[in-house]
Amino acid sequence: MAVIETxxxxxxYQDGNQVIRAVDGIDLQIQEGEFTAIVGPSGxxxxxxxxxxxxxxxxxxxxxxxxxxPIHELSDNAMIDFRLKHIGFVFQAYNLxxxxxxxxxxxxxxxxxxxSKEERRQRSHQLLEAxxxxxxxxxxxxxxxxxxxxxxxxxxxxxxxxxxxLADEPTANLDSHSTANLLDIMARLNEEEHMTFVFATHxxxxxxxxxxxxxxxxxxxxxxxxxxx
Amino acid sequence: MILKLAWRNxxxxxxxxxxxxxxxxFALFFALIMRSMQLGVYDNMVQNVVNISTGYIQVHGKDFWxxxxxxxxxxxxxxxxHTLLATEGVADVVPRLESFxxxxxxxxxxxxxxxxxxxxxxxxxxDFDEGLTKGQIFPDGNGIxxxxxxxxYFKLDxxxxxxxxxxxxxxxxxxxxxxxxxxxxxxxxxxxxxxxxLPLREAQFLFGAQHRVTSLVxxxxxxxxxAGLTQExxxxxxxxxxxxxxWREMMPExxxxxxxxxxxxxxxxxxLYLVISFGIFGTILMMTSERQYEYGILISIGMKRGxxxxxxxxxxxxxxxxxxxxxxxxxxxxxxxxxxHPINLAGEQMGNAYEEYGFEPVIPASNDPSIILxxxxxxxxxxxxxxxxxxxxxxxxxxxxxxxx
Numbered sequence: 001m002a003v004i005e006t007x008x009x010x011x012x013y014q015d016g017n018q019v020i021r022a023v024d025g026i027d028l029q030i031q032e033g034e035f036t037a038i039v040g041p042s043g044x045x046x047x048x049x050x051x052x053x054x055x056x057x058x059x060x061x062x063x064x065x066x067x068x069x070p071i072h073e074l075s076d077n078a079m080i081d082f083r084l085k086h087i088g089f090v091f092q093a094y095n096l097x098x099x100x101x102x103x104x105x106x107x108x109x110x111x112x113x114x115x116s117k118e119e120r121r122q123r124s125h126q127l128l129e130a131x132x133x134x135x136x137x138x139x140x141x142x143x144x145x146x147x148x149x150x151x152x153x154x155x156x157x158x159x160x161x162x163x164x165x166l167a168d169e170p171t172a173n174l175d176s177h178s179t180a181n182l183l184d185i186m187a188r189l190n191e192e193e194h195m196t197f198v199f200a201t202h203x204x205x206x207x208x209x210x211x212x213x214x215x216x217x218x219x220x221x222x223x224x225x226x227x228x229x
Numbered sequence: 230m231i232l233k234l235a236w237r238n239x240x241x242x243x244x245x246x247x248x249x250x251x252x253x254x255f256a257l258f259f260a261l262i263m264r265s266m267q268l269g270v271y272d273n274m275v276q277n278v279v280n281i282s283t284g285y286i287q288v289h290g291k292d293f294w295x296x297x298x299x300x301x302x303x304x305x306x307x308x309x310x311h312t313l314l315a316t317e318g319v320a321d322v323v324p325r326l327e328s329f330x331x332x333x334x335x336x337x338x339x340x341x342x343x344x345x346x347x348x349x350x351x352x353x354x355x356d357f358d359e360g361l362t363k364g365q366i367f368p369d370g371n372g373i374x375x376x377x378x379x380x381x382y383f384k385l386d387x388x389x390x391x392x393x394x395x396x397x398x399x400x401x402x403x404x405x406x407x408x409x410x411x412x413x414x415x416x417x418x419x420x421x422x423x424x425x426x427l428p429l430r431e432a433q434f435l436f437g438a439q440h441r442v443t444s445l446v447x448x449x450x451x452x453x454x455x456a457g458l459t460q461e462x463x464x465x466x467x468x469x470x471x472x473x474x475x476w477r478e479m480m481p482e483x484x485x486x487x488x489x490x491x492x493x494x495x496x497x498x499x500x501l502y503l504v505i506s507f508g509i510f511g512t513i514l515m516m517t518s519e520r521q522y523e524y525g526i527l528i529s530i531g532m533k534r535g536x537x538x539x540x541x542x543x544x545x546x547x548x549x550x551x552x553x554x555x556x557x558x559x560x561x562x563x564x565x566x567x568x569x570h571p572i573n574l575a576g577e578q579m580g581n582a583y584e585e586y587g588f589e590p591v592i593p594a595s596n597d598p599s600i601i602l603x604x605x606x607x608x609x610x611x612x613x614x615x616x617x618x619x620x621x622x623x624x625x626x627x628x629x630x631x632x633x634x
């Protein structure tokens with residue numbers, strides 16, 4: 001079952017007199033449980049594509065259908081609710097809330113979903129255990145390494161039990177050891193919990209672990225390979 | 230968690246938060262001290278007038294207030310008193326008979342205002358006996374009480390004799406000789422120079438005005454409700470025979486003077502709040518600009534704009550409340566101290582000016598809780614209104630642009 005579908009997706013920007021086609025007629029389907037890397041050089045349009053899939057940006061034309069819902073038709077508030085329910089985000093710069101502890105950062109998403117205190121506590125502890133941070137629950141982001149912060153970000157992305165996780169250059173600021181550790185965790189979650197991951201990256205270490213690699217250039221899909229890993 | 234998030238956010242930049250709360254603190258501290266002193270002086274002026282001069286509400290014979298002669302006095306009837314006492318909100322009625330007379334000793338003569346009073350009621354409701362500096366108040370219901378200034382003018386002490394020569398009701402001759410039973414210091418310098426008190430019956434006898442009074446001072450159960458009570462009493466009495474006036478109607482010059490002075494004070498407060506508003510707005514501008522990226526992330530991960538705006542408003546609210554609490558803690562001790570021990574300006578240039586206008590030369594601070602409440606609420610509202618800028622930015626924020634900023 002396709003959890004993500006895009007049909008003739010376009011996103012253009014006006015730069016003076018010039019029209020920039022950041023995403024130019026992309027048709028893409030991502031099935032539940034896939035571990036997909038969207039790759040391409042800087043400026044190829046992969047982050048714009050990820051933003052459109054995540055509902056952070058509106059397409060100029062075409063449509064994005066997430067779990068059967070055409071999200072470009074949603075209002076701003078409905079879109080925020082939709083993201084909260086269906087999409088987990090992992091950003092390049094971790095983007096944790098600096099004044100909350102690791103556990104509170106994970107719980108925060110569930111608080112927005114109005115989950116009970118007990119459920120929030122249990123799931124945040126369970127997720128942080130799963131990403132190997134069971135002993136860092138009460139640490140604030142400033143007290144964690146980059147790799148640890150990104151693992152908290154992964155736990156936060158999974159907290160709302162999303163349909164899939166979008167990760168934009170999640171390893172860009174990590175060393176090799178932290179990258180390997182993070183990818184192991186994501187791969188395990190993909191294998192064991194059938195969680196769908198979509199990465200926008202040009203990190204070869206991520207590409208090497210992906211089961212499907214979609215290459216984007218000049219806003220178009222240049223190649224789409226499924227790999228047997 | 231939203232509360233926790235807002236509270237912790239304000240400590241992310243401790244120095245800036247402390248500076249902002251500090252600016253709120255100092256603005257409010259000065260506002261509270263300034264306004265307490267100002268309103269304390271006004272209260273004192275009003276009390277000076279209300280206690281000895283007018284009371285809160287007076288009932289007179291028709292046209293007495295304009296003419297001020299005994300010909301416009303009224304009969305002191307039980308039915309009138311009963312009507313007044315039966316009106317809801319009236320605690321009691323205090324009769325007075327007021328006229329002028331020449332006061333004379335063997336050495337000097339001076340015009341004096343003679344007030345016939347019920348000393349027991351005057352003491353009960355208007356602290357009449359508080360100013361007694363020498364002697365007693367009408368021992369055995371006899372004697373005359375002199376204001377301190379009048380006693381000094383005549384160089385009289387207790388047990389000395391004073392002669393009153395004047396005109397009574399219907400033009401009869403009103404002469405009498407009285408022993409000074411006591412000397413009173415009145416808070417109003419003007420009255421302190423010219424007022425003498427007789428027991429009501431003695432004054433009625435002197436002026437040939439038996440069973441007559443020039444005013445019935447109405448004591449309200451709640452002093453703040455005097456305006457409504459004035460209307461109520463007017464509706465109960467025959468206004469072709471009686472006139473009912475409250476102190477604001479009897480002393481319009483005082484009301485205008487207070488309003489004019491108060492307006493000056495309010496302009497100063499406005500300038501103070503304006504200056505401080507710029508400081509707070511600067512903080513909000515910086516905070517909003519610095520955290521665009523963070524706001525973008527929070528909206529991206531599913532935080533609704535309304536909730537994010539609420540968090541930012543709470544942060545600003547906490548900052549202003551910190552300043553407000555600090556200001557109240559700093560301002561309350563001096564306010565209570567100067568309420569109990571007013572600044573005495575006697576002998577100072579400013580004090581002389583007060584006396585020239587007939588007011589006691591003191592600056593007491595008002596400890597009315599509404600001053601603190603009003604100005605604290607004003608400061609909190611100002612900061613919340615300024616924080617609407619951040620709310621506006623949050624509602625216009627585009628997450629993708631914000632995350633690239």
